[in-house]
Amino acid sequence: MKRLEVLPLLRRESMGDAYHVLTFEAAVDTGASAGQFVMVRGAEWGDAPLLPRPMSYLSGGRTPSILIKVVGEGTLRMARAEPGEPFTLLGPLGRPWRGAHPGRRPVLVAGGVGVAPLVFLARDMAKSGLRPLAIYGGRTARDLPLDDELAESCELVVTTEDGSRGRRGRVTDELLERLSADIDVFTCGPDRMMAKVAELCRERDVPCAVSLETPMACGYGVCLGCAVPREEGGYLYACVDGPCIDARQVSFSSDSHAPVKGAPRVL
Ligand SMILES: Cc1cc2nc3c(=O)[nH]c(=O)nc-3n(C[C@H](O)[C@H](O)[C@H](O)COP(=O)(O)OP(=O)(O)OC[C@H]3O[C@@H](n4cnc5c(N)ncnc54)[C@H](O)[C@@H]3O)c2cc1C
Ligand code: FES
Known part of the structure; x- marks a missing residue:
């Protein structure tokens, strides 16, 4: 069941300038399955970028995380976010991965x-x-x-x-x-x-x-x-x-x- 929540950033782990893992702190389990995604936007971004950005869940549970690659304004702002910064997350969304075929x-x-x-x-x-x-x-x-x-x-x-x-x-x-x-x-x-x-x-x-x-x-x-x-x-x-x-x-x-x-x- 999808939820719209404002969650604080718990931590940002950076791998060089381009790749960053953002982990959020949720009050309840997000219920996300592997393959689902979340729409993410900084709660204090102002007018631009206007729309949330879709990101696959790297993990779900009470500390959902995403991996971002910086390609434009939205991901650049995420890459500069500091712990405690509030983000609006809408998820989990979409169809997850299917199960593996037995015997393969x-x-x-x-x-x-x-x-x-x-x-x-x-x-x-x-x-x-x-x-x-x-x-x-x-x-x-x-x-x-x-x-x-x-x-x-x-x-x-x-x-x-x-x-x-x-x-x-x-x-x-x-x-x-x-x-x-x-x-x-x-x-x-x-x-x-x-x-x-x-x-x-x-x-x-x-x-x-x-x-x-x-x-x-x-x-x-x-x-x-x-x-x-x-x-x-x-x-x-x-x-x-x-x-x-x-x-x-x-x-x-x-x-x-x-x-x-x-x-x-x-x-
Ligand atoms: C279901 C889903 C899951 C995704 N998961 C991840 C993820 O786990 N990690 C991650 O870093 N990104 C992921 N993306 C892509 C991510 O949403 C975009 O990179 C992001 O929206 C770009 O926002 P921006 O404001 O930084 O760049 P923008 O300023 O919006 O765009 C910068 C440049 O990137 C191009 N671009 C934007 N979105 C995409 C896209 N989806 N595919 C190819 N080129 C694009 C634009 O055409 C433009 O040239 C996912 C997208 C979808 C739909
Ligand atoms: S993103 Fe709006 S219909 Fe798919």
Whole structure:
């Protein structure tokens, strides 16, 4: 059940300038499941940025946390927040990750900041006795925040595009070598990465769940700003049909970040 709450920031842990984990203090359990997201806005931001920003839960419970990558004004303000600063949080929202298919090994494919909902999932899987394989990629060694957290519950393989850590190349190079009929893929990262992962899985008839990070305005199905082309035609709405969804339902051949005609611009 979603709630709108003003919660104080408990702590901010920074990994360089770009990546920060923000942990909030809640009076009651947030009830968030792995893969769900929360709309976040500083309660004292004033007029701009106007809209809350969607962020995947890194963890739920009484101390919900998010991992942010600084890309614009909203995330920059979050990156500068100090303990005690009040934030408005609306969540949990969206569909969580589905359960793992019995008898298949879970393979988590993460790109950059897309690791957050997969760390949450990996921790849950570890509690149920599963040890997934995680393939985690970034442009450089600095773009792999939370790699240690992933390694705690997974067998971890790392790729970087510049070769500064792990295998030089992309996560999809590694996945291609490890694709087999008995795996079960969960992925979150840049659209092009997820599109390639989905394509590889479809070719081999491997189940694949993706977490969509389409820009959103409301987060709960009202503004229709998060439309994503559906494979069978028409659109699905990332905030209510996703963010976690079967990859075969999504038409990755279209540009899912292109604004759909008539959709509001995110401010
Ligand atoms: C369900 C969901 C979960 C998400 N989880 C996380 C998370 O765990 N950590 C995290 O750092 N980010 C996450 N995002 C993305 C995050 O919401 C955006 O990065 C954020 O809204 C940018 O706000 P801003 O004000 O800093 O940047 P803006 O000023 O709004 O935008 C700066 C630049 O980033 C681009 N941009 C904005 N939003 C997105 C997006 N969703 N995808 C690609 N490009 C975008 C804009 O086009 C612009 O070029 C998630 C998005 C969704 C929909
Ligand atoms: S973000 Fe408003 S309908 Fe999805």
